[in-house]
Amino acid sequence: MTSWVETVSLxxxxxxxxxxxxxxxxxxxxxxxxxxLGVLLVHVSREGFQWLDWxxxxxxxSRFAERAGIKSALMGTLWLIGGTGAVSIPLGVAASIYxxxxxxxxxxxxxxxxxxxxxxxxxxxxxxxxxxxxxxxxMALGRSVAxxxxxxxxxxxxxxxxxxxxxxxxxxxxxxxxAFALGATRWQVTRDHVLPAALPGILTGVILAMxxxxxxxxxxxxxxxxxxVAFLPRGPADSFTALPIQIFNWASRQQxxxxxxxxxxxIILLVVLFVMNGVAVYIRNRSQxxxx
Amino acid sequence: xxxxLAGAARRRWKEGAIQSALFVCAVVSVVTTVGIVIILGKESxxxxxxxxxxxxxxxxxxxxxxxPRSFGxxxxxxxxxxxxxxxxxxxIPIGLVSAIYLGEYASDRIRRIVKPVLEVLAGIPTVVxxxxxxxFITPMLMKAIPATQVFxxxxxxxxxxxxxxxxxxxxxxxxxxxxxxxxxxxAFALGATKYEVSTRIVVPGALSGVIGSFVLAVSRAVxxxxxxxxxxGATPRMTLNPLESIQTMTSYIVQVSLGDTPAGTVEYQTIxxxxxxxxxxxxxxxxxxxxxxxxxxxxxx
Amino acid sequence: MTLVHPMRPPxxxxxxxxxxxxxxxxxxxNLSIWYGDNRAINGVxxxxxxxxxxxxxxxxGCGKSTLLRTFNRMNDFIPGLRCxxxxxxxxxxxxxxxxxxxxxxxxxxxxxxxxxxxPKSIYDNVIWGPAINGFRGDRDRLVEESxxxxxxxxxxxxxxxxxxxxxxxxxxxxxxIARALAMQPEIILMDEPASSLDPRSTARIEDLLFELxxxxxxxxxxxxxxxxxxxSDFTAFLESGELIExxxxxxxxxxxxxxRTEDYVTGRFG
Numbered sequence: 111m112t113s114w115v116e117t118v119s120l121x122x123x124x125x126x127x128x129x130x131x132x133x134x135x136x137x138x139x140x141x142x143x144x145x146x147l148g149v150l151l152v153h154v155s156r157e158g159f160q161w162l163d164w165x166x167x168x169x170x171x172s173r174f175a176e177r178a179g180i181k182s183a184l185m186g187t188l189w190l191i192g193g194t195g196a197v198s199i200p201l202g203v204a205a206s207i208y209x210x211x212x213x214x215x216x217x218x219x220x221x222x223x224x225x226x227x228x229x230x231x232x233x234x235x236x237x238x239x240x241x242x243x244x245x246x247x248x249m250a251l252g253r254s255v256a257x258x259x260x261x262x263x264x265x266x267x268x269x270x271x272x273x274x275x276x277x278x279x280x281x282x283x284x285x286x287x288x289a290f291a292l293g294a295t296r297w298q299v300t301r302d303h304v305l306p307a308a309l310p311g312i313l314t315g316v317i318l319a320m321x322x323x324x325x326x327x328x329x330x331x332x333x334x335x336x337x338x339v340a341f342l343p344r345g346p347a348d349s350f351t352a353l354p355i356q357i358f359n360w361a362s363r364q365q366x367x368x369x370x371x372x373x374x375x376x377i378i379l380l381v382v383l384f385v386m387n388g389v390a391v392y393i394r395n396r397s398q399x400x401x402x
Numbered sequence: 403x404x405x406x407l408a409g410a411a412r413r414r415w416k417e418g419a420i421q422s423a424l425f426v427c428a429v430v431s432v433v434t435t436v437g438i439v440i441i442l443g444k445e446s447x448x449x450x451x452x453x454x455x456x457x458x459x460x461x462x463x464x465x466x467x468x469x470p471r472s473f474g475x476x477x478x479x480x481x482x483x484x485x486x487x488x489x490x491x492x493x494i495p496i497g498l499v500s501a502i503y504l505g506e507y508a509s510d511r512i513r514r515i516v517k518p519v520l521e522v523l524a525g526i527p528t529v530v531x532x533x534x535x536x537x538f539i540t541p542m543l544m545k546a547i548p549a550t551q552v553f554x555x556x557x558x559x560x561x562x563x564x565x566x567x568x569x570x571x572x573x574x575x576x577x578x579x580x581x582x583x584x585x586x587x588x589a590f591a592l593g594a595t596k597y598e599v600s601t602r603i604v605v606p607g608a609l610s611g612v613i614g615s616f617v618l619a620v621s622r623a624v625x626x627x628x629x630x631x632x633x634x635g636a637t638p639r640m641t642l643n644p645l646e647s648i649q650t651m652t653s654y655i656v657q658v659s660l661g662d663t664p665a666g667t668v669e670y671q672t673i674x675x676x677x678x679x680x681x682x683x684x685x686x687x688x689x690x691x692x693x694x695x696x697x698x699x700x701x702x703x
Numbered sequence: 704m705t706l707v708h709p710m711r712p713p714x715x716x717x718x719x720x721x722x723x724x725x726x727x728x729x730x731x732x733n734l735s736i737w738y739g740d741n742r743a744i745n746g747v748x749x750x751x752x753x754x755x756x757x758x759x760x761x762x763x764g765c766g767k768s769t770l771l772r773t774f775n776r777m778n779d780f781i782p783g784l785r786c787x788x789x790x791x792x793x794x795x796x797x798x799x800x801x802x803x804x805x806x807x808x809x810x811x812x813x814x815x816x817x818x819x820x821x822p823k824s825i826y827d828n829v830i831w832g833p834a835i836n837g838f839r840g841d842r843d844r845l846v847e848e849s850x851x852x853x854x855x856x857x858x859x860x861x862x863x864x865x866x867x868x869x870x871x872x873x874x875x876x877x878x879x880i881a882r883a884l885a886m887q888p889e890i891i892l893m894d895e896p897a898s899s900l901d902p903r904s905t906a907r908i909e910d911l912l913f914e915l916x917x918x919x920x921x922x923x924x925x926x927x928x929x930x931x932x933x934x935s936d937f938t939a940f941l942e943s944g945e946l947i948e949x950x951x952x953x954x955x956x957x958x959x960x961x962x963r964t965e966d967y968v969t970g971r972f973g
Contacts, residue, residue: 113810113886113887113888113889114833114838114840114845114887115809115810115836115886115887115888121836121837122803122805122806125595125597125598125805125835126595126803126805128595128597129595129596129597129598132597132600132601133507133596133597135499136499136500136502136503136507137503137507139495139496139499139500139503140496140499140500140503140504140508140516141516142496143496143500143516143519143520143523143564143567143568143571144515144516144519146523146564147519147522147523149538150526150530150534150538150564153534153537153538154530154533154534157537200427201427201430202427204423204424204427204428205424205427205428205430205431207424208421208424208425208427208428209428212421212424212425213428221432222428222429222431222432225431225432225434225435226431227688227692228435228685228688228689229431229434229435231618231621231622231684231685231688232438232625232681232684232685233624233625233626233627233652233680233681233684234625234627235625235627235652235655235656235677235680236438236442236625236677236680236681236684238655238659239438239441239442239655239673239674239677240434240437240438240441242659242673243441243445243674244437244441247665264430264434267430267431267434268431271431295413295417296417296421297416297417297420297421321525322525324527325525325526325527325528325529325530326527327527327528327529327627327628328528328627328628328652328656331656331659331660332655332656332659334659354527354529354628357529357530357533358529358532358628358631358632361529361532361533361536361537361632362631362632369533369536369537372533372537373533373537376529376530376533379527379530380526380530383525383526383527387522387525582819584815584817584819585819585821585822587777587780587815587819588815588819588820588821588879588882589821589831590777590780590808591775591777591808591812591813591815591883592808592812592831592832592835592836592882592883592886593805593806593808593809593832593835593836593886594805594832594835595805598835602831602835603821606822607821607822
C-alpha cells in the first residue's frame, strides 16, 4: 500500500512558513496593545507634568490657565464618592446576599438576575438621563451632590452585585452547613460566617466599582455637574463639579495650555485609580494566601 | 436546660424582616430598569406627538436646535455606526489575535505581563481616551492625511477601539480556553501545525463565544460617550468619510445637556427620544450576546 | 512526481514475511525520558515489528503512555521534558535535528483514550487531516475507504454530513480510528482505545484490530491484560519506566522469562 502522504511533501515547507509568520504576527499584534498603553501614559505625563504643582492642587479653576487648579474638582469627587459609597455598598451587598443566600430559584429570582445582567451593559449616559429625570427633576434634588451620588450608585450597583455574589459563592458550603447544624438562623450564618469569609472578595469588587465611578463623566454631565465651580460643596444639597468633568472641560478647549491642565488632571486621576486598584489587588492576593 | 423557646417567635419575626429588607434591596435593580423604560417612554411619547416616528427614524437631517427644524435621526445613527465600525476594525482583530496568542502560544510569564496590561487599559476612564484622541491622535492624523478635519470620526474610532480591545481579548481568551485540550491533541496528531490547530480547530470550536464577545464589544462602542464628544465633533451628517466631523447619538445628548434647554420643550424631549433609541439598540445587542454566550457555555459544560 | 524527502522509506515489501524474519519498523535504543527531575522512562530498548500488533502493558504510572507518545513526537508539547537515547523509524532517527514533528505524525498516527472527534460533520472529521496536509485526490473515496476500514461505513454512510458529536461513544472512537486511517499511516498508536467504552464496543474495536494489522503496524497501550493477550502478537511489559520483558504474546503470558512479569500477568500485583 502506498500512502498518498508520499505525494505531499511539497506543501510542508509552505505550511511551516505560514505557521512561523502567524506566530510572529500574533506576538507583534499582542505586544502592540502593551505599546499603546505605554504611548498613552508617556504622552499624558509629558503634557501634564509641567502643570503639576502644589498650586494646581489647591486652586480653583480660572479663566487664566496659570492660576487654574482642581481643588473644587477634587473635593467634589470626594463628596461624590462618599455619597455613592454610602448608598451603593449597602444596597449592592444586601442584594447579593439576598440572591445568594435567600432567594429560591424561580421566576422572581430570574427576573432580578436578568435585570442586573442587562443593567451592567446599559450605557452610562442612559443612567444620566434617568438621574436627570428622576433625581434632579422628579425628586427635585436639583444639580446637587445628592443627585449625583444617587445616579452613580445606580450605575455601579450591578457591578457590586455581580462581584459580591461571586465572593459569597466562593465561600465553601461546609461553613454554612456547620453553622446551621448548630442551630443558627440564616441571618446569623450569613452575618457571622459567610460575610466575614467573603469580605476580601466583596471589598475588592467594591473598590473596583468605585474606581469606575470616579472616572465616569457622562452621567454627571447629564445631571448638571457644573463645569466652572469656584467653591467647595458644603453638603449633599450643594452643586458641585468633579475631576472627570474638569478634565473634560479643559480638554474641550482649544488652547494648548488648557490641554496641559487636562493632562495634569488626568495624572491625578490615574494616580488615584492606580492606588485604588493596587489596594484591591493587594487585598485579593493577601486573602488568597491566607490559609482558610 | 431550656433554649429560650419564648424568643422563637420574635426571632422568626426578625428573620422575616431581614429577608424582606434584603429582598427590597435586590428589587432595586428591577425598579431601575422599569424607571428607565418609563422615563424614556413617557418623554418619547411626548416627543412623538410633535414629530412623527417615520420622520424620526427615516429622516436624514438632524437640526432640532436650529431653524428650520428637522428631526431625522439617521445622521446620528450614521455617525454612531461610523465610529463603531472603525473601532471594531481595530478591536476585533487585535483582540482575537491577542487571545489566540495568550492562549495558544504565550508562556505563563508573558501572560502575567500582558493580561494585567490589558486590565489597566480597560480601566482607564473614557475621558482620558477622549483627551488622548484630541491631543495626540488627531494631530498625528492631520499631519499624515491633510484632508483630516479638526474633529473627525477616525480619531474617536481609534481610541474607542483601544478602549474595547481588552474586553474582546479577555472574553475571547475565556472562550478559547473552554475548548478541550483533547481536540488540540487530536489535531496535532493528524500532522497539523500550531497555526492550523489554532485557526481551524480552536477558534471554530469557540465560535459562538468569540462572536458573543464581538457583539458585547460593539454594544459598548455604541454607548461610548466622552471620547466621541471630545474628538468626533458636533456636526450631524450622513457620511462614510471617517476624516470628517460627525455626531453620534451619545454626543448629541451631551451637547443638548450642556446647553440651556428648558424642560418640556421638543428639544428637551429629543434627549429622551435619542436616549430611547440608544437604549433599545444596546439592549438588543446585549440580550443577543448573552443568549449566544450562554448557549456556548452549555456546549462545553 | 514526488521528491525524495527525509521520511521516505527506502524499500517496501508487499505481503507478509515469516514471523521470525519480520523487520522492525520502530527501533527504540536505550531511551530515557525525564519530566524535570523525575525519570519516567529508564533505558528502554525494544524493536516494534512491522504489520503486527504490539501491546505495551504494565501497572498504572509505569510510563506506557509516555513511551507511546514519544513515537509520534506528541511529547514535544510537554515543557520540561528531556529525552536521551534514540528512536529509529524505518532507520531514520526521529529526534534528529532536521526532522519536523509534523512529518512524523503524517506517518505515525494516534488514537486517544477518550474519543475526541472534532465538532464537525462525520465527513469533515475524516477528511480534515488529509485536507490540511494537501491531499488532492478523490475525497469521497478516501472517506469511504477509511470509514469502511474502521468498520463504521455502514452505520454512517447515509448521514455523513451529520455532526460527529451525535454518535455513540463506540462509534465516535471508530470515527477517530477512521480519522487516523485517512492519513494512511505506517503505524497506528493506540493509547487505551477501549478503556472508556462499554464491553460490546470494546469487542468491536478488538475485532477491528485483527483486520487492521493486515495493513498497518499497531502499537497499543492497555491496562487490560486480557485484552493484550487476546489481541496482540507481541507484548512489552513495562514497570516503573523499565522494560522488564518483551516477546511474543503467547510466550510472555504463558512462559514469562522474568519473575516480575510472571507476578504481573498472574495478577499478583498491579
